Structures are given as structure tokens and as C-alpha cells.
Amino acid sequence: MKILDWYILKRYIFTFLMMLLLFIPIGITVNLAEKIGKILEKNVPFVEVAEYYYHFTIYFANLLFPLFLFLSVIFFTSKLANNTEIVAFLSSGVSFSRFLRPYMIGAGIVAIFALALGLYLAPRASQGFNEFKYTYLRTNNNIQQTKDVFRQINDNDYVYVSSFNPKNKIGQNFTFEHFEGNELKYKIFANNIRYLEDDSIYRLTTYHKRKFVDGKEIIENQRRLDTLFSFDLEDLTPVEYHAETLLYHDLIKFINKEKARGSSNIGRYEVVKYKKWSLPVSVFILTIIAVAVSSIKRRGGMGVNLAFGIAIAMIYVFFDKVFGVMAEQSDFPPIVAVWFPNIIFGILAIYLLYNAKR
Known part of the structure; x- marks a missing residue:
């Protein structure tokens, strides 16, 4: 040089x-x-x-x-x-x-x-x-709600909420669907879902469940139900900056996983x-x-x-x-x-x- x-x-x-x-x-x-x-x-x-x-x-x-x-x-x-x-x-x-x-x-x-x-x-x-x-x-005023969260939890389960507030851990218009193969086995609706941190459970308000057994539809209704689900709280509150924190090979895996989840x-x-x-x-x-x-x-x-x-x-x-x-x-x-x-x-x-x- x-x-x-x-x-x-x-x-x-x-x-x-x-x-x-x-x-x-x-x-x-x-x-x-x-x-x-x-x-x-x-x-x-x-x-x-x-x-x-x-x-x-x-x-x-x-x-x-x-x-x-x-x-x-x-x-x-x-x-x-x-x-x-x-x-x-x-x-x-x-x-x-x-x-x-x-x-x-x-x-x-x-x-x-x-x-x-x-x-x-x-x-x-x-x-x-x-x-x-x-x-x-x-x-607290700066904590924004996540909207229209639709996630594929695993090969069989899908979850949706129209909005979720990370502050009080409450989601609106909750839906949970369970499939076996291409057949819908049951579907859960609730006006809202709340995560109870002390008990690590979810509380559903105005709960409805449609279950399909041998071609017949069974409907369950309850005013309130405390239950467990296969998804984590983070699935309802995806962190916007999470992709920025991943090394490149982890980022590729994360994107592929998120695509599969919808x-x-x-x-x-x-x-x-x-x-x-x-x-x-x-x-x-x-x-x-x-x-x-x-x-x-x-x-x-x-x-x-x-x-x-x-x-x-x-x-x-x-x-x-x-x-x-x-x-x-x-x-x-x-x-x-x-x-x-x-x-x-x-x-x-x-x-x-x-x-x-x-």
C-alpha cells in the first residue's frame, strides 16, 4: 500500500x-x-x-x-x-x-x-x-395493549385474543381451539381471560365450550372458570423488541417458529x-x-x-x-x-x- x-x-x-x-x-x-x-x-x-x-x-x-x-x-x-x-x-x-x-x-x-x-x-x-x-x-400509562394476537401454540392448539393488557394481565374476546389432525375437537370462548399470577392459572369470564364427540355437539357454559392452558403468558404478550436481542442463527429459528404460529x-x-x-x-x-x-x-x-x-x-x-x-x-x-x-x-x-x- x-x-x-x-x-x-x-x-x-x-x-x-x-x-x-x-x-x-x-x-x-x-x-x-x-x-x-x-x-x-x-x-x-x-x-x-x-x-x-x-x-x-x-x-x-x-x-x-x-x-x-x-x-x-x-x-x-x-x-x-x-x-x-x-x-x-x-x-x-x-x-x-x-x-x-x-x-x-x-x-x-x-x-x-x-x-x-x-x-x-x-x-x-x-x-x-x-x-x-x-x-x-x-x-404505567406507557404500557400499551397488544392487539389481535393469534398464535399457534403447538401442532394441535391455537389461541386468539382481540387485545391483551400487560399491566393487569387481562385479555378480551378469548378463543382457544384444539384440533386432532384436521378435525376440530373443541373450542373455548370467553369474554375475557385473566392470568392469576399467585396461583399460575387463568380465569375465564363468561365461559363457553363447544365439544364435538361422535358427531354430536356438547355445549358447556359457566359464568367463571379457573383453569390451566398449554400456552404461557408470553404467548399473549409478544415482546416487540425480542427479535433485536437474538443472535443471527437464533433469529432465523425464531422467525421460522413465529411463521408456523401465525x-x-x-x-x-x-x-x-x-x-x-x-x-x-x-x-x-x-x-x-x-x-x-x-x-x-x-x-x-x-x-x-x-x-x-x-x-x-x-x-x-x-x-x-x-x-x-x-x-x-x-x-x-x-x-x-x-x-x-x-x-x-x-x-x-x-x-x-x-x-x-x-
């Missing part, structure tokens, strides 16, 4: 790390200022607070590192352009593609780091981050899966855009490049969030939602690179 490659590569890595070290403490400070009241109110042990912010650091870095990388490349490349160093490189006979090579090497290093972060480090950090938040930082959150889970691969690819795309935008010396100096870069970054975040929500809350294909921003910005990168070469 030549002197030019080492020079740019060191600036690439160093500026990116400095950007992380600059913004992560700011993120921790803002978060602590917002949460300190609840932390003091609930007397959270210092060790747990410290562990939470360790997880928060990894979670925050994984969430926003493509933007930090993008801004850091614009920053140091603009400095090279303002100092006419890029002009000197290109005037010495170095082609623009050759000038871009150390950037791609740096992007490759960061992409490997991003892949390891997404596959191994971020899931554990997400679990610690979310468990602390749900344990200490959420108020979960309504498959889109959310698959968005998490595809993002583990799309984020490393976005490193290369954003690097190319940043170099193409900032390698030209402009009259407004570095400020113009940074302003343009921030605008592109905000548009990228907008596309990423909007299409992610569409996949989570509708039938929009998750793989399209996750990769669409990369495709659009990949085309933009090719266009800007072509103009920069000219």
Missing part, C-alpha cells in the same frame, strides 16, 4: 472514531438528563445504571454509525479539498478511481465491524437496553434480519456519496459540503424509517423495505461519482 493509501485510510478511520467519541457522550448526556428523574425516583442501583449506559453506547452506535461515518468522510475529504490536496493527487496522474481505493478499503474495515456489531454485539446490548427501559423507565409481527422480525446485512452495504454507498460530494473545492467551503451531506443523511434516515414502518405495519415486503433506501442511494452514488470523475 502506497503513502497516499495510508494517508487517506488513517484519516478515514481516525475521523470516524473521533466522530463516534464526540457524539456518543452527547447522546448519553441527553439521555441521562431525560431519564435521571425516573432513575432517582426508583432508586436504581448505580451498577445497573452503568450497565445500562454501556448497552446504550453499543445500541446508539449501531443505530447511527452509518450517519457518523458519512459526516466524518465529508468532513475530512472537504478539508483535503480546501487544502487543494486532492488537486495535487489528481494532478500527479492519480485517477479518481485510484484516489477512491483507500476509501473503499476503509469502508470494508468499517463494514466488517458493522457486521460483527449487528450479528453479535448489538443483540446483547439491545436486550440489556430494553430490559432496563421496560423495568425502570416506562410508566404471528402478526413477522414483518417487524424480518426487518431486523435484513438490516443486519443492509447496514454494512450502506457503508460503501454512503462513502462513495460523501467522497463525490466533498472532493470538489467549493466557494462556500466545508460548510456547504456539510450542509449538503446532512440533508442527504436526513433523507436517507427518512426513507429508512418510513419503509421500515410500512413493512412492520402492513403487507409491504420487508426485504424491499430494507433494501430500497440502499438501491435509491446506490443509484445516486453512481450518478455523483460519474460527475465527480468528470
Whole structure:
């Protein structure tokens, strides 16, 4: 590797790390200022607070590192352009593609780091981050009901509730179906179901049971019934962030299991899966855009490049969030939602690179 490659590569890595070290403490400070009241109110042990912010650091870095990388490349490349160093490189006979090579090497290093972060480090950090938040930082008013929960418990049993409140452990419009082969053996209805934690049983109100024996239908009715079921409370209260806490091979197994159960959150889970691969690819795309935008010396100096870069970054975040929500809350294909921003910005990168070469 030549002197030019080492020079740019060191600036690439160093500026990116400095950007992380600059913004992560700011993120921790803002978060602590917002949460300190609840932390003091609930007397959270210092060790747990410290562990939470360790997880928060990894979670925050994984969430926003493509933007930090993008801004850091614009920053140091603009400095090279303002100092006419890029002009000197290109005037010495170095082609623009050759000038871009150390950037791609740096992007490759960061992409490997991003892949390891997404596959191994971020899931554990997400679990610690979310468990602390749900344990200490959420108020009762923020606990939302799960709606339209339909689950296949095993090969024979299916359960449905129109809504379930995790606070008081009460579900509405409960249905339980038991099959043997393709034949429905019995079906249970109840206006509501409540989990009694002290006794580890379920209480059904306005209970009805339709049982089929030898082609005959037997109906049972009770005002209230305490009973046991083959499902767990977690089957009625699926945790939204659970997919984020799983290592990749566990995530694949979890998604396959949830598909078999008929979960309504498959889109959310698959968005998490595809993002583990799309984020490393976005490193290369954003690097190319940043170099193409900032390698030209402009009259407004570095400020113009940074302003343009921030605008592109905000548009990228907008596309990423909007299409992610569409996949989570509708039938929009998750793989399209996750990769669409990369495709659009990949085309933009090719266009800007072509103009920069000219």
C-alpha cells in the first residue's frame, strides 16, 4: 500500500472514531438528563445504571454509525479539498478511481465491524437496553395493549385474543381451539381471560365450550372458570423488541417458529434480519456519496459540503424509517423495505461519482 493509501485510510478511520467519541457522550448526556428523574425516583442501583449506559453506547452506535461515518468522510475529504490536496493527487496522474481505493478499503474495515456489531454485539446490548427501559423507565400509562394476537401454540392448539393488557394481565374476546389432525375437537370462548399470577392459572369470564364427540355437539357454559392452558403468558404478550436481542442463527429459528404460529409481527422480525446485512452495504454507498460530494473545492467551503451531506443523511434516515414502518405495519415486503433506501442511494452514488470523475 502506497503513502497516499495510508494517508487517506488513517484519516478515514481516525475521523470516524473521533466522530463516534464526540457524539456518543452527547447522546448519553441527553439521555441521562431525560431519564435521571425516573432513575432517582426508583432508586436504581448505580451498577445497573452503568450497565445500562454501556448497552446504550453499543445500541446508539449501531443505530447511527452509518450517519457518523458519512459526516466524518465529508468532513475530512472537504478539508483535503480546501487544502487543494486532492488537486495535487489528481494532478500527479492519480485517477479518481485510484484516489477512491483507500476509501473503499476503509469502508470494508468499517463494514466488517458493522457486521460483527449487528450479528453479535448489538443483540446483547439491545436486550440489556430494553430490559432496563421496560423495568425502570416506562410508566404505567406507557404500557400499551397488544392487539389481535393469534398464535399457534403447538401442532394441535391455537389461541386468539382481540387485545391483551400487560399491566393487569387481562385479555378480551378469548378463543382457544384444539384440533386432532384436521378435525376440530373443541373450542373455548370467553369474554375475557385473566392470568392469576399467585396461583399460575387463568380465569375465564363468561365461559363457553363447544365439544364435538361422535358427531354430536356438547355445549358447556359457566359464568367463571379457573383453569390451566398449554400456552404461557408470553404467548399473549409478544415482546416487540425480542427479535433485536437474538443472535443471527437464533433469529432465523425464531422467525421460522413465529411463521408456523401465525404471528402478526413477522414483518417487524424480518426487518431486523435484513438490516443486519443492509447496514454494512450502506457503508460503501454512503462513502462513495460523501467522497463525490466533498472532493470538489467549493466557494462556500466545508460548510456547504456539510450542509449538503446532512440533508442527504436526513433523507436517507427518512426513507429508512418510513419503509421500515410500512413493512412492520402492513403487507409491504420487508426485504424491499430494507433494501430500497440502499438501491435509491446506490443509484445516486453512481450518478455523483460519474460527475465527480468528470
